[in-house]
Amino acid sequence: MDYSFKFAAIWRYRDEIYEGVFLTLQLSVATMVLGLIIGLAFAVMRNAQAAWLRGIARGYVEAIRNTPLLVQLFIVFYGLPSIGIRLAANEAALIALSVNLGAYCAEIIRAGIESVRVSQVEAGRSLGMTASQTFVHVVLFQAMKAIYPAMASQFILLMLATSIVSSIGATELFHQAAFIESRTYRSFEAYALITIVYLGLTLVFRALFSAIYWTVFIRRPAR
């Protein structure tokens, strides 16, 4: 092996890496918020009275979960201009990621609500609570506890998936690797370093999520 690794050449671009981390976090958090809202709306639709609403929700979830994110991204960024919707790379990235995440959130939320036993609702109602009081005070907390681990993994997967939007030129962390590569011609070092940065982010978030789970759902005094 006669290749000499030059990570020092990369280190000069650490400001770009910080910026990339910041933008990745920004994009991930914005996507998480939008994805949750979309997911919640479709989870409610999945349980709607009207069959056509349930059909739409089901179609959305199946269509998104059975096609690659990369193709969804290309449809939004390269395809939509054909029908007159022109988006900047970062906007297209946010929309494609949120629409993608929404489908997974919808399924997680639906499963979470279904996992709360009917007897819990009946118990709430028999204590004289209204339907909405029962939902807020009895169902919501239990459902949140049930879906929290799945949501946390979904957030980590989403953060890693944001690397894909670099392919349309959205400026997040992985995009910075391409930038550093173009300046240093050190492809391996650039991509290896950025990949390790993702690992660091993942480990930090896993620790953070378990700390939150512990304080909110385990150590919480019984109400």
Place this chain on the structure above:
Amino acid sequence: MREFALSDFGFLLLATRWTVLLALAATVGGGIIGLAIAVLRIVPVAPLNWFAIGYINLIQGTPLLGQLFVLFFGLPLIGLSVDAWTAAVVALSLYSSAFFGEIWRGSLQSVPHRQWEAGAALGLTYRQRFTDVVLPQAIRISIAPTVGFLVQIVKNTSLTALIGFVELTRASQIMTAATFAPLTVYLAAAAIYFVLCLGLSWASHVLEGKIHVAR
């Protein structure tokens, strides 16, 4: 520049065979490595457990795109001549193996512990208890999630387009350049992926139902 014609759809279908082949190769490669990881994860030897945990964290904590690029640019550095196909198969196999490892570990551990005890009470050795009592049950439990994960593999093959491997997504990019009809082309590609994946999702769903009914 020309219109997107039926023959162009044929071009996409032709490229789909590489998507399918890549998914098959990754399933086989990932399956073999994943089995080893699942075993390393549960054998009663702590350093082996740590190795498996580290491996799973490394793979599941980094983006597949990063792994793909690191291998594509990294394998030549250690003297392995690497084309996009090789990098794609290796990266997807490693990526899948971490998930298969966890799926199968979960399946093995979801067999109730009293099954081990029952085997011991009958005087079976550790190996007999594992292969004759626990493994058959674990395999039944693992079939549905394993087939379910195949959907992820098929979808993830699309990322290999970004290192220039000509499968369905890359073929769509090429087709877009020829026809200037990106919406039609990418929707057609999405439809092909959808058919491939929906079949697998459906199979996973059916298997799940069957296994539950039989229990």
